[in-house]
Amino acid sequence: MTCVDDLEADRKLREEVARTLDGALMICGKRASKPKQDRFRLHMVTWNVATAEPPDNVSSLLRLQSPKTTDLYVIGLQEVKAAPLKFVADLAFEDSWSHLFMNTLAPLGYIKVSSIRMQGLLLLFFSRLEHIPFIRDIQVSYTRTGIYGYWGNKGGVSIRLSFYGHMLCFLNCHLAAHMIYAKVRVEEFEHILGVQAYSSQKCPHILDHKVVFWFGDLNFRIADHGMHFVRTCINNEQFHLLWPKDQLIMMKKETSSLQEFQEGPLDFQPTYKFDLNSDSYDSRVQKTWLGYNGKKRKPAWTDRILWRVKPKASPPPDDDDDDDDDSNEEGLQWMKQQALAKEEEDFPLKITQDAYTSHTEYGISDHKPVVGLFQLELKKMHDTPLVRVCAEGEWSSDFDAVVNYTILQPFPSSAWDWIGLYKVGFKSMTDYVTYTWVKDDQVSLSDELVQVYVSKDEIPLLGGDFLLCYYSSNLQCILGISEPFRIQESKAAIEGGLIADNIDGLDQAMSG
Secondary structure, three states: OOOHHHHOOOHHHHHHHHHHHHHHHHHHHHHHHOOOOEEEEEEEEEEEOOOOOOOOOOHHHHOOOOOOOOOEEEEEEEOOOOOHHHHHHHHHHOOHHHHHHHHHHHHHOEEEEEEEEEOOEEEEEEEEHHHHHHEEEEEEEEEEOOHHHOOOOOEEEEEEEEEOOEEEEEEEEEOOOOHHHHHHHHHHHHHHHHHOEOOOOOOOEHHHOOEEEEEEEOOOOEOOOOHHHHHHHHHOOOHHHOHHHEHHHHHHHHOHHHHOOEOOOOOOOOOEOEOOOOOOEOOOOOOOHHHOOOOOOOOEOOEEEEEEEOOOOOOOOOOOOOOOHHHHHHHHHHHHHHHHHHHHHHOOEEEEEEEEEEOOOOOOOOEOOEEEEEEEEEOOOOOOOOEEEEEEOOEEOOOOEEEEEEEOOOOOOOOOOEEEEEEOOOOEOOOOOEEEEOOOOEEEEOOOOEEEEEOHHHOOOOOEEEEEEEEEOOOOEEEEEOOOEEEEOOHHHHHOOOOOHHHHHHHHHHHO
């Protein structure tokens, strides 16, 4: 590199080099002060399962062999079997699909954070354990649209939450079927956006969230083209020739509520309608009206994943009448939007889609599942949990145990808050072994540290590896998780010969 002092003979050249160096240093300074961004991988699945029972294995669907670690899984299903007796049982004991995904993901360190079921619509949200204390403000909602809104065979279910301070909403929909009802599908979607609400001043409605993911069996079809042309395009993998007549793409051009939603290119074959256990599209043979077997369904991309990033605020329109109430209201609204825009500048979030495809190897339904892989790049609004919790001393069922916890940041605590004892590898927030109330069971209290006890009668005889989680009843989420610790086998039970096969079986049943 040339030293500036070596350029004394050429004053202009020296000044130019100095300006260049100043500019370079300024750029470096801006880059150094730029907020640190963290990246998280989101794996989304939508699948109309057509009332079928789940397959034995969903490793491929969840891409469990990928070298890249997934942070969040969001799984939306439609047409989960909802016979009245089965539906009641599922509400009490979890449905077979939820069990499958929990049993698959829990051994890999994923917890079911939230779920919502409305008849055949099921939405599941999973997270890696390390993110759990930073997933807050969890709420769910649902809207019926099928059969005049009385039966939940169509509609939408949603989970909204704060992820490191960024408000996200996931909306799983099953909209009206058949070719002629494209406008009805849009009306149903707009109705769902209008009526679903959450108890939050900041984000009371779906579109108030920083990012919205809209997905499901949206039932949009391929218009105009005949069956032969559609299948020829599919066989030749010329999918782009079908895009101009895809009803969702067409409706986006004329419907403002759809235009802010983005979707990756449909570079995979249409996901509906297939013969069961096959890669062949609907092959039913036409019969006379006396032996009617139904019209063949034209292939279509009914199963979709879209997303929307909240747009930046626009200034209110100019108005000469400063006393006008409407003008004042618009001004206040704009100021609120500006405050949110400042928050967005300080804590940005960027969405990138890494993959959008279907998994044709699954044949239990006439729909193929669709997967969307996303990268969330964001600056965390908070990176320390609200509560620190840990186990005090050695634990076994021979004596009462003590839990230490410290409130690190203020939050709306409640007498109904509790600390749960979970086995390492637990499946969901409700999968605790036992719990202790943070108010009723206090044994010691100081400005910094609170101690509560766990009765020895509640501690597993056989011990094992466990965690402690502080659960907030007001916030409906876990605010702090301890490091794993070991509970020792009960010495008294061993010496007394009380640990027998029946206790082994009980312990296995609890862990399963």
